[in-house]
Amino acid sequence: MDLIDNILKGERAAIAKAITLVESSKDSDQQISRQMISELIKKPGKSIRVGFSGPPGVGKSTFIESFGSYLVGQNYKLGILAIDPSSQITGGSILGDKTRMVEISKNPNTFIRSTPSRGSLGGISMGTREASIILDAAGYDFIFIETVGVGQSEIVASNLVDIFTLIIGPGSGDELQGIKKGITEYADIFIVNKNDGELKIEASKTASDYKSALSYYKKIDELENQVLLVSAIEQTGMEDVIKTINQIIDQNKLKGIFEERRANQLEYWIEEEVKNIIATGITKRLSSKGNISKYSEKVMKNEMSMFEAVETITKDTLK
Amino acid sequence: MTNKSNNGFNTWQKSFEKETKKKFSDVKSETDEGIDIKPVYTKDDLENFTFVENNSLPGQWPYTRGPKASMYTNRPWTIRQYAGFSTAEESNEFYKKNLESGQKGLSVAFDLPTHRGYDSDDDLVMGDVGKAGVAIDTVEDMKILFNNIPLDQMSVSMTMNGAVLPVLASFIVAGEEQGVDRSLLSGTIQNDILKEFMVRNTYIYPPEPSMKIVADIIEFTSKEMPKFNSISISGYHMQEAGADNVLELAYTLADGMEYVRAAMSKDLDVDDFAPRLSFFFAIGTDFFMEIAKLRAARTLWAKIMKNFGAKNERSLILRTHCQTSGVSLTEKDPYNNIIRTSYEALSAILGGTQSLHTNSFDEAIALPTDESARIARNTQLILQNETGVTKTVDPLAGSYFVENLTEELSKKAWDIITEIEELGGMTKAVKAGIPKLKIEESATKKQAKVDSGSRVVVGVNKYKNPKEPSVDVRVIDNNRVRDDQIKKIQAIKKSRDITAVEKALDKLTNAAKDETNLLAPCIEAIKLRATVGEVSKALEQVYGRHFAKSLSVSGVYGKHFEGDQEFMKVENKIKEFENLNGRRPRILVVKMGQDGHDRGAKIVATSFADMGFDVDMGPLFQSPRDVAKDAIENDVHAIGVSTLAAGHKTLVPELIKGLKEIDPNSKIIVFVGGIIPEQDYEFLYENNVSAIFGPGSNIIESAEKVIDLITDNLSKV
Numbered sequence A: 001m002d003l004i005d006n007i008l009k010g011e012r013a014a015i016a017k018a019i020t021l022v023e024s025s026k027d028s029d030q031q032i033s034r035q036m037i038s039e040l041i042k043k044p045g046k047s048i049r050v051g052f053s054g055p056p057g058v059g060k061s062t063f064i065e066s067f068g069s070y071l072v073g074q075n076y077k078l079g080i081l082a083i084d085p086s087s088q089i090t091g092g093s094i095l096g097d098k099t100r101m102v103e104i105s106k107n108p109n110t111f112i113r114s115t116p117s118r119g120s121l122g123g124i125s126m127g128t129r130e131a132s133i134i135l136d137a138a139g140y141d142f143i144f145i146e147t148v149g150v151g152q153s154e155i156v157a158s159n160l161v162d163i164f165t166l167i168i169g170p171g172s173g174d175e176l177q178g179i180k181k182g183i184t185e186y187a188d189i190f191i192v193n194k195n196d197g198e199l200k201i202e203a204s205k206t207a208s209d210y211k212s213a214l215s216y217y218k219k220i221d222e223l224e225n226q227v228l229l230v231s232a233i234e235q236t237g238m239e240d241v242i243k244t245i246n247q248i249i250d251q252n253k254l255k256g257i258f259e260e261r262r263a264n265q266l267e268y269w270i271e272e273e274v275k276n277i278i279a280t281g282i283t284k285r286l287s288s289k290g291n292i293s294k295y296s297e298k299v300m301k302n303e304m305s306m307f308e309a310v311e312t313i314t315k316d317t318l319k
Numbered sequence B: 001m002t003n004k005s006n007n008g009f010n011t012w013q014k015s016f017e018k019e020t021k022k023k024f025s026d027v028k029s030e031t032d033e034g035i036d037i038k039p040v041y042t043k044d045d046l047e048n049f050t051f052v053e054n055n056s057l058p059g060q061w062p063y064t065r066g067p068k069a070s071m072y073t074n075r076p077w078t079i080r081q082y083a084g085f086s087t088a089e090e091s092n093e094f095y096k097k098n099l100e101s102g103q104k105g106l107s108v109a110f111d112l113p114t115h116r117g118y119d120s121d122d123d124l125v126m127g128d129v130g131k132a133g134v135a136i137d138t139v140e141d142m143k144i145l146f147n148n149i150p151l152d153q154m155s156v157s158m159t160m161n162g163a164v165l166p167v168l169a170s171f172i173v174a175g176e177e178q179g180v181d182r183s184l185l186s187g188t189i190q191n192d193i194l195k196e197f198m199v200r201n202t203y204i205y206p207p208e209p210s211m212k213i214v215a216d217i218i219e220f221t222s223k224e225m226p227k228f229n230s231i232s233i234s235g236y237h238m239q240e241a242g243a244d245n246v247l248e249l250a251y252t253l254a255d256g257m258e259y260v261r262a263a264m265s266k267d268l269d270v271d272d273f274a275p276r277l278s279f280f281f282a283i284g285t286d287f288f289m290e291i292a293k294l295r296a297a298r299t300l301w302a303k304i305m306k307n308f309g310a311k312n313e314r315s316l317i318l319r320t321h322c323q324t325s326g327v328s329l330t331e332k333d334p335y336n337n338i339i340r341t342s343y344e345a346l347s348a349i350l351g352g353t354q355s356l357h358t359n360s361f362d363e364a365i366a367l368p369t370d371e372s373a374r375i376a377r378n379t380q381l382i383l384q385n386e387t388g389v390t391k392t393v394d395p396l397a398g399s400y401f402v403e404n405l406t407e408e409l410s411k412k413a414w415d416i417i418t419e420i421e422e423l424g425g426m427t428k429a430v431k432a433g434i435p436k437l438k439i440e441e442s443a444t445k446k447q448a449k450v451d452s453g454s455r456v457v458v459g460v461n462k463y464k465n466p467k468e469p470s471v472d473v474r475v476i477d478n479n480r481v482r483d484d485q486i487k488k489i490q491a492i493k494k495s496r497d498i499t500a501v502e503k504a505l506d507k508l509t510n511a512a513k514d515e516t517n518l519l520a521p522c523i524e525a526i527k528l529r530a531t532v533g534e535v536s537k538a539l540e541q542v543y544g545r546h547f548a549k550s551l552s553v554s555g556v557y558g559k560h561f562e563g564d565q566e567f568m569k570v571e572n573k574i575k576e577f578e579n580l581n582g583r584r585p586r587i588l589v590v591k592m593g594q595d596g597h598d599r600g601a602k603i604v605a606t607s608f609a610d611m612g613f614d615v616d617m618g619p620l621f622q623s624p625r626d627v628a629k630d631a632i633e634n635d636v637h638a639i640g641v642s643t644l645a646a647g648h649k650t651l652v653p654e655l656i657k658g659l660k661e662i663d664p665n666s667k668i669i670v671f672v673g674g675i676i677p678e679q680d681y682e683f684l685y686e687n688n689v690s691a692i693f694g695p696g697s698n699i700i701e702s703a704e705k706v707i708d709l710i711t712d713n714l715s716k717v
Helices: A002-008 A010-021 A029-042 A060-073 A100-104 A128-137 A153-158 A172-186 A197-214 A238-257 A259-290 A293-301 A306-318 B004-020 B086-101 B139-147 B163-175 B194-200 B207-224 B236-240 B244-263 B271-274 B287-307 B336-351 B370-385 B400-423 B428-431 B435-451 B478-495 B500-515 B519-527 B532-545 B565-581 B598-611 B624-633 B648-662 B678-686 B699-717
Strands: A048-053 A078-084 A093-095 A110-116 A142-146 A162-167 A189-192 A226-229 B078-083 B105-109 B154-161 B188-189 B231-234 B277-283 B319-324 B355-357 B586-590 B614-617 B638-643 B670-675 B689-693
Touching: A002 A010, A002 A128, A010 A029, A010 A110, A010 B271, A010 B624, A029 A128, A029 B428, A048 A060, A060 A078, A060 A142, A060 B231, A060 B370, A078 A093, A093 A110, A100 A110, A100 B105, A100 B624, A110 A128, A110 B154, A110 B624, A128 A142, A153 B287, A162 A238, A162 B154, A162 B188, A172 A197, A172 B207, A189 A197, A189 A238, A197 A226, A226 A238, A238 A259, A259 A306, A293 A306, A306 B086, B078 B086, B078 B154, B078 B370, B086 B139, B086 B370, B105 B139, B139 B163, B154 B163, B163 B188, B163 B207, B163 B519, B163 B532, B188 B231, B194 B207, B194 B236, B194 B287, B194 B428, B194 B435, B207 B231, B207 B244, B207 B271, B207 B370, B207 B428, B207 B519, B207 B532, B207 B598, B231 B236, B231 B244, B236 B244, B236 B277, B244 B271, B244 B277, B244 B287, B244 B400, B244 B428, B244 B435, B271 B277, B277 B287, B277 B336, B287 B319, B287 B336, B287 B400, B319 B336, B336 B370, B400 B428, B435 B614, B435 B699, B500 B519, B500 B532, B519 B532, B565 B598, B565 B699, B586 B598, B586 B624, B598 B614, B598 B670, B598 B699, B624 B638, B638 B648, B638 B699, B648 B678, B648 B699, B670 B699, B678 B689, B689 B699
Parallel strands: A048 A142, A048 A162, A078 A110, A078 A142, A093 B614, A162 A189, A189 A226, B078 B105, B078 B355, B105 B154, B154 B188, B231 B277, B277 B319, B319 B355, B586 B614, B586 B638, B638 B670, B670 B689
Antiparallel strands: none
């Protein structure tokens, strides 16, 4: 495929079109996309995939603009996949992340793609994993995956990346109640943004609150440098972030955690795909047979119980 | 109510209900501001006022009836037409012609590079030089601008906010080199930065240092330029961006309060500077509402200033300039604009404005020609000389309706002002992006009303002209202007003492670090022929450049179209498109160059998203190449370019070139919306623009056209 060659050459338009293919809901596109990904996966690059999540308003995009500028300043190639929520009502979306990434969006060493979430679970869109495989093959050093922090999203997002980062704002101590165990298992680094101006004191306080809250869940030795203070606006603390990322990656590689994670993610991916295919197939069968209403009528008339109906339909469908 | 009048009213009500076959209490029309207008007002509607005082007189507390006792009976309002384009030489010629034809004051429009602190030779401003105003790079340009116009006699208003320091400094130095001491200079500098963050986007630095600059100018002028208005607090651009009158009124006054506080933080006594604060409002087509707005503005400001402890009566009085609404002008059937402008001008007069700009009818399409500018000016001359409106002060005082409306508007605005104060003032509210979002919401509602036909705009959505007249427009060759400016800059840079300039600029940077007043060191640098761009950069070193974050409303537009056939047709087309192509139609909406008016872009983005498009928004101030990269990476089907500053002939071809450079097979189509003279249509189509949408285009129809064009384009091999 020409497309694959052009992706490997790092051609911008080819990468973009490939991402469109993996995001497409059209059957024929999906077939091409599977072939393409099967090829690309054989030619892995050296990317580190970093996930960024956090509640709305903490300055995720502004942080990425700032941190991204720092990285491209060090001659790294940076790919960014930003997931924007779609409207539940109209299905359309406004993808405005780039309005906050003014400087890096101009840089020739970046590739920035926004994707509407399409209301999928956890704000991760269909195709995000594949998109990162494309960027990896195209030679990007870092791939950022930015998601809006809503409930489940962290867990799904953390299954796509090598290192997962939660961005929080000063004074978000109230959310400590909410972070509980779940998130700490998935997040590797906590970044407290807005460590500037009037908010400085509040930001340090939030950082230490997080540190002490985290100590309940994690062993102390894992905690080192995990809560970082940055200011996206003043561009401070960026060296700490990259240093910490590199440290954790190196350490994980040494301990074999890095490979183990990728293997687990592959397993998860396979499982997801199988489930998807089965679910799609079964849904098709269910609707083509159209006999659920037949049974529900019987249940209404007390001719059979709800559970008997479920059992019969299931047997019938799985035949 | 007495029994007698009660009986009278009951009889009237019966007749009314018989004639209309409706219950009286059901008949009311809601304005954009959320005020219910009744079909009749009576004496009872003058009762229980909190703000308006029924027996007040002109020139007296609370100044509802006008800042002066005699008003136009003694001296009519100042006819002050805003103008400027191309080079200083050409603008100077235009000014002199206007002054000979009866205009009394000058009002200078600067081009966007000047506003944003870039010299004309900066690569970033390629398409913008001399387009929406005059290009000023050094004091030499300023001197040419006022050549043979005596600055000790002429009051000059300057619309400048971002690069306010170098521009005001150039004006002062130009005056001095003309032999006029700065203490004799009269006029106004807009210097209202807060509204730039809300709507117009011609800022340079972040909000806090910008506020410091505002305060510096108020401090300097209050000490050294007693005849000069240090600020013109402007609601105009808010209404232009779609704010209703309550929002315009409340935010403008709240901005004013923030400036008063900024000046007081410089240890100035409120009475030292308050008399030199001036205001600027837009006058739209809602005739009585606009009259009430000016009356309410004066009433509220008097109260606000009293609360600040002002003792001098002149500190309590709100003086204002007005301009008829640009956004009410239509590209379709453009001569209707003369009529709209006339009524708007009459509103401003009945509201008691101190000076007025009337728009030229062709301003929805291009910059005014000599001929259209003459008609605009004559609109005011006829009002002053033929209609008799100058003979009585505040003739609508005592009108049950107008007084009641004044009170209602005051109340609603006061509520919003109180909210803002509780948030900690306008700088904080602006930083949080609240006013911007409210204005965008209001704008989207207004657009939806026009598109759905629930608001009639003659010649646009009803009573369309079957034979659209063609209109001659002024053409600016911005490449020539840019070349001229670059030559001038080069000549000046050769002849000046560069060591002295650099020293002066360092001094300025240090002053910014030390937080001392910046205007004096600016004047020094400008005197030595530092450029506007150099001065701006010297400060940028300390303050940085501001990038706004962009929030968007959603769902506001679509809500007006529930069950609407046309709207559903587009929604269905989008669903079909998605089934066929595996994704929704995706468009990138952008502005390019230094044009920061983003109302149109925002409305298109939110309404297209409401119909089901995926809409990418680009940042402001992008170059065509940045846009091309953005479009390719996101693999959009189409780019919508919004343009209001006439840079399209340079920027759009550059964009299309940029797309082909990254991807020779690019299938991305480009459409353009905004202010584009018909004469340019052919040029743009020849340069592969797929569609052009002028002002007043129906958004749903436009969306349908866009999706059809995308579908057509995809089917081509």
